Amino acid sequence: MAIKDYIRERFFPHMWCAGCGHGIVLNGLLRAIEQIGISKNDIVMVSGIGCSSRISGYVDFHTLHTLHGRALAFATGVKMSRPELKLIVPMGDGDALAIGGNHFIHAARRNIDMTAIVMNNRIYGMTGGQYSPLSGYGTSATTAPYSNIDHTFDVVNLSVAAGASFVARTTAYHVMQMISVLKQAILHKGFSVVEILTQCPTYFGRKNKLGGAVEMMEYFKNNTTSVGSKAKQENPELIERGVFVRKEIPEYCSEYEKIIQRATIG
Amino acid sequence: MGKPKLKEHIINREWCKGCGICVHFCPKNVLELDENDKAVAVIPEECICCRLCELRCPDLAIEVITEPSEVSESSEVSETSEV
Numbered sequence: 202m203a204i205k206d207y208i209r210e211r212f213f214p215h216m217w218c219a220g221c222g223h224g225i226v227l228n229g230l231l232r233a234i235e236q237i238g239i240s241k242n243d244i245v246m247v248s249g250i251g252c253s254s255r256i257s258g259y260v261d262f263h264t265l266h267t268l269h270g271r272a273l274a275f276a277t278g279v280k281m282s283r284p285e286l287k288l289i290v291p292m293g294d295g296d297a298l299a300i301g302g303n304h305f306i307h308a309a310r311r312n313i314d315m316t317a318i319v320m321n322n323r324i325y326g327m328t329g330g331q332y333s334p335l336s337g338y339g340t341s342a343t344t345a346p347y348s349n350i351d352h353t354f355d356v357v358n359l360s361v362a363a364g365a366s367f368v369a370r371t372t373a374y375h376v377m378q379m380i381s382v383l384k385q386a387i388l389h390k391g392f393s394v395v396e397i398l399t400q401c402p403t404y405f406g407r408k409n410k411l412g413g414a415v416e417m418m419e420y421f422k423n424n425t426t427s428v429g430s431k432a433k434q435e436n437p438e439l440i441e442r443g444v445f446v447r448k449e450i451p452e453y454c455s456e457y458e459k460i461i462q463r464a465t466i467g
Numbered sequence: 468m469g470k471p472k473l474k475e476h477i478i479n480r481e482w483c484k485g486c487g488i489c490v491h492f493c494p495k496n497v498l499e500l501d502e503n504d505k506a507v508a509v510i511p512e513e514c515i516c517c518r519l520c521e522l523r524c525p526d527l528a529i530e531v532i533t534e535p536s537e538v539s540e541s542s543e544v545s546e547t548s549e550v
Binding site for chain 2: 204208213214215217218219220221222223224225227228229231232373374376377380402413414415418
């Protein structure tokens with residue numbers, strides 16, 4: 202199947218700004234799904250609110266566009282009732298880790314089989330450039346004109362600590378790696394987190410004088426390195442990319458099925 | 468497997484928003500933005516069919532079409548590649 206078969210062409214061109222990294226995530230995700238060869242009728246995409254969450258309108262899967270921060274809660278409901286379906290939950294950084302922070306850590310802790318994609322552009326784009334929990338100390342935003350004093354989460358460390366059984370990070374520049382880790386995450390049985398650093402040239406880039414989309418992608422290219430690389434030892438400022446955790450632990454829906462069996466016999 | 472040979476770049480001018488990502492990151496400088504800020508292949512003969520423009524396009528606006536006889540279905544770059 203061509204990737205055009207996985208999208209709702211009638212809604213294109215999409216609403217994201219010129220150069221928005223979210224479009225690259227959509228592009229990479231479609232290719233990952235095409236390469237795995239999953240039928241689009243077997244995929245449910247659940248999203249919340251924000252620029253990132255508009256992705257669910259553009260894909261021709263079963264899609265749910267739900268409440269701010271609650272995508273994982275809705276996805277948990279879908280997965281519990283139809284465990285044979287593949288759940289993909291794209292979220293923005295604010296959606297996933299501010300208002301949805303509790304859902305995020307508990308979905309990770311339960312190890313329910315779904316793929317959470319954190320499209321981290323470090324800002325609330327849709328509402329006008331307010332700082333998010335991922336903006337970082339010293340950055341500028343509409344709501345932090347004299348610079349932000351909040352520190353960030355490290356999405357990878359947070360996910361690992363919360364118990365996610367697959368954790369990876371990549372960027373909108375590293376498209377081949379993006380396709381590869383998304384494939385691995387979707388095929389992994391358990392809660393998978395893929396953080397993708399994406400550029401928001403309209404707000405984060407402009408507010409922080411980082412240039413346009415091209416310059417922001419150059420930044421991803423020059424300031425990240427493969428996990429465990431020698432470059433990281435020499436320059437601890439580099440952001441690591443790759444697969445950080447992959448472990449096989451009991452999955453929530455499988456365990457729940459066993460409980461049903463036990464109770465039925467009982 | 469031989470090197471993939473370019474047939475054409477299909478660029479959807481309705482979808483292209485002129486961000487210039489494809490132009491900047493093309494390893495062979497095949498692409499440019501025209502006067503309407505739409506991507507066009509100005510020196511297609513230099514194209515090595517790496518498809519990075521197609522994969523990095525946020526607007527799903529570029530397709531690199533290769534000659535079918537030369538290349539099997541997937542001409543993807545190796546997954547171990549740094550990009």
